Amino acid sequence: MTTYVTITPDAEEYLASLLEKQNIEGMAVRVFITQPGTKYAETCLAYCRPEEVNASDLIQPMDKLRVYIEAMSVPYLEESLIDFAKDRMGGQLTIKAPNAKMPKVTADSPVEERINYLLYTEINPGLASHGGEVSLVELTEDGIAVLKFGGGCQGCSAVDMTLKDGVEATLTSRVPEVRGVRDVTDHTQAENAYFK
CATH class of the missing domain: 2.60.300.12 (HesB-like domain)
Known part of the structure; x- marks a missing residue:
C-alpha cells in the first residue's frame, strides 16, 4: 500500500x-x-x-x-x-506540502531543477525580505545561468553585489554545472526598488 x-x-x-x-x-x-x-x-x-x-x-x-x-x-x-x-x-x-511549489531534488535531478530548487528554497526567501525575487530564464550550453530579478530587486543599486556574492556564489558552489550567472533584468525600471 x-x-x-x-x-x-x-x-x-x-x-x-x-x-x-x-x-x-x-x-x-x-x-x-x-x-x-x-x-x-x-x-x-x-x-x-x-x-x-x-x-x-x-x-x-x-x-x-x-x-x-x-x-x-x-x-x-x-x-x-x-x-x-x-x-x-x-x-x-x-x-x-513543503514541496508543492518546488519538488524535492537530488544530485541526479536535471540541472535546471536543481538551480530552481536553490533559487526557491535558499535565495528567494532572503530576497523576499526586500520584496524581491530571482528566477531562472535559461541555462546556456556553456554553463551560464541566465537570471531575471523582479520586485524590489529590479532597479536596486545593490543588485550587482547580490548577484555576484549571493546568487552566483551559491549556485556555482552547489551546482557544479553552473560556471557563472548573467542578469538580463531591465534595471532602468526602478519604481519599486529596495535601494535606489
Whole structure:
C-alpha cells in the first residue's frame, strides 16, 4: 500500500465524519495541487464523488475513507502531511506540502531543477525580505545561468553585489554545472526598488 500523503489518525477520523455527513454512496476525498512547481501552487483537498474520479488518479486506501491522489501532483506531495488538531472550538484541519511549489531534488535531478530548487528554497526567501525575487530564464550550453530579478530587486543599486556574492556564489558552489550567472533584468525600471 503506497502512502502519497501522510494523514494522521485524527485527520482521518475528521475527514471520515465529513464524508459521512455528505450522505452520498462512494464519496471520497481527492488531494491535488493546483499550478504545481510554481510560486502560485496551492495544495487542495476536495470531496470526490464516484463520477469525478479521473482514470489517472492514484488510490491511497485508508481504514475509514478512500483518498484519491492526482497523479501529476505526486512529486510535489512528497513529505506532505494532513493533520487535525482538536480544540475547544472543534478543531482545525491543516495541510502541509513543503514541496508543492518546488519538488524535492537530488544530485541526479536535471540541472535546471536543481538551480530552481536553490533559487526557491535558499535565495528567494532572503530576497523576499526586500520584496524581491530571482528566477531562472535559461541555462546556456556553456554553463551560464541566465537570471531575471523582479520586485524590489529590479532597479536596486545593490543588485550587482547580490548577484555576484549571493546568487552566483551559491549556485556555482552547489551546482557544479553552473560556471557563472548573467542578469538580463531591465534595471532602468526602478519604481519599486529596495535601494535606489
